[in-house]
Amino acid sequence: MIDGLTILLTALGLGFFAVGSLGLVRFPDTASRLHALTKADNLGLGLVALGVALQAPGVVEVIKLVLVWALALFSAGVAAQLIGRVAARRP
Amino acid sequence: MSLAFNTLLSLIIVAVAAAAILGRQAFMAVVFFIAYGLLIALAWLRLEATNVALAEAAIGAGLTGILLLVAWTRLRALEAPAPSPPHRLLQVLAGAGAGAVTLGLLAAISQLPAVPGLQRDVAEHLPVTGTDNPVTAVLLNFRTWDTLLETLVLLAALVGAWTLTRDEDWPGRAGRRHRVLPDGVLAQFGRVLPPVALVVGAYLVWVGGYQPGGAFQGGTVLAAAWIVAVMTGHLPAPRVDDRWMRMAVLIGPTFFLLVGLAGLVVGAFLYIPPGFAKPVLMAIEATLAVAIAATLAMLVFGAPEQGESS
Amino acid sequence: MTATEWLPFTVCAAALIGLGLYGLVTQPLLLRRVIAFNVIGSGIFLLFGALSGSESAGTDPVPQAMIITGIVVALSATALALALVVAHAREGGRDP
Numbered sequence: 001m002i003d004g005l006t007i008l009l010t011a012l013g014l015g016f017f018a019v020g021s022l023g024l025v026r027f028p029d030t031a032s033r034l035h036a037l038t039k040a041d042n043l044g045l046g047l048v049a050l051g052v053a054l055q056a057p058g059v060v061e062v063i064k065l066v067l068v069w070a071l072a073l074f075s076a077g078v079a080a081q082l083i084g085r086v087a088a089r090r091p
Numbered sequence: 092m093s094l095a096f097n098t099l100l101s102l103i104i105v106a107v108a109a110a111a112i113l114g115r116q117a118f119m120a121v122v123f124f125i126a127y128g129l130l131i132a133l134a135w136l137r138l139e140a141t142n143v144a145l146a147e148a149a150i151g152a153g154l155t156g157i158l159l160l161v162a163w164t165r166l167r168a169l170e171a172p173a174p175s176p177p178h179r180l181l182q183v184l185a186g187a188g189a190g191a192v193t194l195g196l197l198a199a200i201s202q203l204p205a206v207p208g209l210q211r212d213v214a215e216h217l218p219v220t221g222t223d224n225p226v227t228a229v230l231l232n233f234r235t236w237d238t239l240l241e242t243l244v245l246l247a248a249l250v251g252a253w254t255l256t257r258d259e260d261w262p263g264r265a266g267r268r269h270r271v272l273p274d275g276v277l278a279q280f281g282r283v284l285p286p287v288a289l290v291v292g293a294y295l296v297w298v299g300g301y302q303p304g305g306a307f308q309g310g311t312v313l314a315a316a317w318i319v320a321v322m323t324g325h326l327p328a329p330r331v332d333d334r335w336m337r338m339a340v341l342i343g344p345t346f347f348l349l350v351g352l353a354g355l356v357v358g359a360f361l362y363i364p365p366g367f368a369k370p371v372l373m374a375i376e377a378t379l380a381v382a383i384a385a386t387l388a389m390l391v392f393g394a395p396e397q398g399e400s401s
Numbered sequence: 402m403t404a405t406e407w408l409p410f411t412v413c414a415a416a417l418i419g420l421g422l423y424g425l426v427t428q429p430l431l432l433r434r435v436i437a438f439n440v441i442g443s444g445i446f447l448l449f450g451a452l453s454g455s456e457s458a459g460t461d462p463v464p465q466a467m468i469i470t471g472i473v474v475a476l477s478a479t480a481l482a483l484a485l486v487v488a489h490a491r492e493g494g495r496d497p
């Protein structure tokens with residue numbers, strides 16, 4: 001049961017990653033590409049982390065996974081903002 | 092199933108490496124190389140070498156990526172003239188040569204005899220080494236000589252990079268000036284990340300005693316903490332004649348040499364007696380982590396240079 | 402022989418070494434030659450790691466330790482090489 005849930009959540013997360021990457025390739029300009037990437041990838045990472053957390057042997061591992069997700073979210077947000085600012089400056 | 096995953100991963104790795112090497116633009120090559128480094132780290136996990144995966148992700152992908160990006164930015168700012176593309180004949184010959192090397196390697200690999208390896212010997216002597224992580228035991232006890240020389244190589248690279256400073260720029264603050272908005276997103280990033288990186292780095296060094304981790308991996312994360320703090324404007328770039336920085340860089344090799352010389356008294360150079368092994372190894376790990384953090388950060392900051400950059 | 406599951410990585414590593422060699426020889430930009438050199442290096446490490454260990458006794462820590470040493474040394478060489486490339490361009494040298 002737990003394994004099935006893990007597979008489901010991970011597959012959903014990977015689906016989000018795929019959609020985000022599709023947006024990266026297909027969208028016309030930097031701002032919309034950033035939009036697709038950050039929204040989809042962060043949610044995808046959260047789902048994958050949740051799915052993997054179900055398999056974790058203890059609470060410490062779950063906390064580590066949450067920390068990884070939070071750090072990735074934070075870094076991605078900062079990077080997206082910086083890229084967006086530079087892209088807005090250039091015509 | 093495992094074989095299928097490994098095959099798929101191998102194909103992706105070769106594809107990303109091809110994009111990095113054969114791609115059109117230099118920036119694309121750098122970005123693809125960073126992705127390639129992370130995929131190689133994944134391959135190391137598949138090969139059950141977690142210590143190597145950590146080192147590859149931190150040093151191979153992360154730090155090398157930063158160095159490449161900084162170099163790319165400097166080269167673009169210098170507006171170096173674009174070099175002429177290679178001669179068609181050279182490309183064909185190089186392609187043939189590279190193909191021959193690959194096929195030759197594959198042929199040689201298929202002829203290799205099955206050798207047992209040293210796992211059993213290491214596992215047998217692990218209790219007297221002072222650590223429970225077999226890779227740490229090899230790095231800091233069985234092959235201490237190699238690790239000592241490695242720290243000296245790092246130091247040599249740093250001094251080598253410093254010799255490229257112009258006479259009028261020496262001594263000064265490492266690297267070029269940065270301009271950062273004091274309340275911007277980057278400044279906020281620099282407030283949150285370095286403390287977290289400090290804790291994670293220290294944890295990685297400590298846990299290397301019994302789980303995958305160690306001085307190199309933890310030291311790189313500590314270097315990243317310092318680099319982020321400086322890049323986001325919260326700390327000034329260190330001066331190259333700063334006494335504390337130089338002491339931090341030297342403490343790794345120096346302590347290592349002292350341990351080696353102390354070993355001379357008891358038996359042989361770099362001999363670590365089993366009774367003292369655990370505290371000695373912990374001390375070596377700690378000093379090594381500090382030295383690696385300082386040296387790697389100084390390598391990323393670069394040699395002192397006048398001139399503005401935003 | 403080593404575990405059959407790891408064989409794809411030996412082929413991958415051989416391909417990486419070939420690719421890196423091609424890039425090292427043909428790339429006009431020095432920066433990209435440094436990238437190619439790094440690809441060769443990590444390919445060699447991957448080859449070494451994939452050939453180590455055996456089915457019966459598990460993974461071998463000695464090659465892993467040597468590979469970690471190799472990664473750090475490759476980084477030192479890359480840092481010095483990039484500093485040289487930037488200094489070369491700064492002093493007006495052509496790329497190459």
